[in-house]
Amino acid sequence: MSKVAETVLEVDLGALRHNYEFLKSTLRPDTKFIAVVKAFAYGHDSRRIAPFLEKLGVDYFAVAYTSEGIELREAGIQTPVMVLHPQSVHFDDLADHRLEPCIYSHRILSLFLETAKTRKMDAYPVHLKFNTGLNRLGFGEHEVERVVTALQEQTNIKAVSLFSHLAASEDPDEEVFTRNQIAAFRRIADNFEKLAGYRPLLHQSNTSGILCHPDARFDMVRSGIGLYGYGNDEIKDRLLRPVGSLKTVISQIHQLEKGDSLGYNRGYIAEKTTMTATLPLGHADGIGRQYGKGKGHVSVNGQKAPIIGNVCMDMLMIDVTGIDCKEGDEVIVYGKNPTAEEFAATANTISYELITGISRRVKRVYIE
Ligand SMILES: *Cc1c(COP(=O)(O)O)cnc(C)c1O
Numbered sequence: 469m470s471k472v473a474e475t476v477l478e479v480d481l482g483a484l485r486h487n488y489e490f491l492k493s494t495l496r497p498d499t500k501f502i503a504v505v506k507a508f509a510y511g512h513d514s515r516r517i518a519p520f521l522e523k524l525g526v527d528y529f530a531v532a533y534t535s536e537g538i539e540l541r542e543a544g545i546q547t548p549v550m551v552l553h554p555q556s557v558h559f560d561d562l563a564d565h566r567l568e569p570c571i572y573s574h575r576i577l578s579l580f581l582e583t584a585k586t587r588k589m590d591a592y593p594v595h596l597k598f599n600t601g602l603n604r605l606g607f608g609e610h611e612v613e614r615v616v617t618a619l620q621e622q623t624n625i626k627a628v629s630l631f632s633h634l635a636a637s638e639d640p641d642e643e644v645f646t647r648n649q650i651a652a653f654r655r656i657a658d659n660f661e662k663l664a665g666y667r668p669l670l671h672q673s674n675t676s677g678i679l680c681h682p683d684a685r686f687d688m689v690r691s692g693i694g695l696y697g698y699g700n701d702e703i704k705d706r707l708l709r710p711v712g713s714l715k716t717v718i719s720q721i722h723q724l725e726k727g728d729s730l731g732y733n734r735g736y737i738a739e740k741t742t743m744t745a746t747l748p749l750g751h752a753d754g755i756g757r758q759y760g761k762g763k764g765h766v767s768v769n770g771q772k773a774p775i776i777g778n779v780c781m782d783m784l785m786i787d788v789t790g791i792d793c794k795e796g797d798e799v800i801v802y803g804k805n806p807t808a809e810e811f812a813a814t815a816n817t818i819s820y821e822l823i824t825g826i827s828r829r830v831k832r833v834y835i836e
Pocket of ligand 1: 504506552633673674675676690691692693694
């Protein structure tokens with residue numbers, strides 16, 4: 469790993485390859501892989517991550533919104549892209565870029581059918597989302613017949629896949645709930661096939677579904693967090709490699725005497741002589757105030773240094789008392805140690821929120 473001279477998110481493409489190959493190795497060879505690259509590829513920049521994954525051979529990409537799918541097409545992606553949560557105002561843009569909408573309600577279905585008819589589409593691929601307990605998006609189990617009827621009345625669109633999303637796939641205490649979700653999805657799929665006369669591709673698993681529920685793999689899986697190195701579980705995490713490492717450098721070191729304060733609102737008061745280091749990283753970069761006041765820790769020359777006082781917009785301060793360090797030295801915020809999962813836990817959040825929140829201001833550097 470290279471030493472850095474400014475704040476960077478170092479993206480290890482070798483780790484990304486490892487994670488993809490590991491996740492693939494847990495699947496049957498014919499199970500298709502949907503790489504979830506929404507939210508800027510979980511902060512790693514989809515314009516770099518998606519082309520890399522396309523070369524590795526993923527079958528599909530998934531993004532949340534149409535604009536994210538357009539970014540993939542502009543980066544040259546040819547692989548099919550599903551848009552998980554399209555907004556109807558963007559349906560023309562979506563079609564212009566050959567993006568495939570996920571249809572989750574009768575309202576969205578009829579709005580997309582209007583677009584499909586106006587544009588004289590023929591068997592345009594769409595994905596139907598069913599709700600099996602997350603209660604977030606999706607048709608209900610009882611709506612299969614009405615959906616099939618609506619589809620049979622036209623030829624403009626065709627359901628190429630049927631899917632659902634697990635609510636607690638990482639949680640062994642929710643095993644019964646997850647089994648019920650899987651059973652409900654099977655019933656929906658069987659009923660759809662009976663009524664429609666064909667079986668679309670089925671998918672229900674996110675990363676933790678892949679890792680914890682082999683019977684929920686169906687024809688395709690949708691993995692996001694696992695590709696980036698996290699498995700929502702300490703043991704699973706060891707099988708994966710963190711892709712992103714947030715690194716920065718010490719801008720300046722200060723010596724505080726007993727009673728001196730540090731930063732805005734005097735958020736820290738020294739109880740004794742204290743050495744502090746100021747880093748060019750703040751809440752505008754994605755490290756929020758919840759990491760301040762001693763909660764988060766970073767790594768300086770292999771030693772743990774707490775973030776003290778209030779995190780500022782462009783800077784934060786750490787306590788380096790007793791740590792052998794100087795201005796210009798590298799600081800690791802998260803990566804291998806601590807991991808994003810561990811760092812996020814200090815502020816009561818999860819790796820997902822931390823890594824997707826690293827703002828575009830932070831330079832991404834790619835290594836293989
Ligand atoms: C974000 C998302 C995923 C990816 O989940 P991970 O836990 O990151 O693997 C899969 N499916 C849907 C519907 C999603 O919204």
